[in-house]
Amino acid sequence: MPINIVPEWMINLDDEDIVFIKKFLLVSGSLKEMAKQYDVTYPTVRLRLDKLIQKIQISEDANNEPYIALIKRLAVNEKIDFDTAKILISEYKKTNWEAE
Incomplete structure (x- = not known):
């Protein structure tokens, strides 16, 4: 089976x-x-x-960035608009780069 x-x-x-x-x-x-x-x-x-x-x-x-993938998925599924997705991803990247 x-x-x-x-x-x-x-x-x-x-x-x-x-x-x-x-x-x-x-x-x-x-x-x-x-x-x-x-x-x-x-x-x-x-x-x-x-x-x-x-x-x-x-x-x-x-697999690389689960949070960013989630934001992109929300945008593709039209749960959020693409401009909002770009802002969220940009802010997330800034926060993570500053933390390193």
Whole structure:
């Protein structure tokens, strides 16, 4: 019986994200086909894919700086705006550099 191991980059993805990835694979990565399946425009699907890529990249960064990854994740998920995220990250970096 195989052991299910979830890759680190998938842990912070929503169920919707996992479904999107599955559909994307099943249509061989065709954004045009994804737009048809979701009944949206190509740019809308492209934006969704870009956000998903950002989430995965942030997960990769989380190993180095968990706080910064959290702030980036909040911004990508539109819980805070990007300007606020930049300020928080900047202040965090200043505080940590001064402490060293």
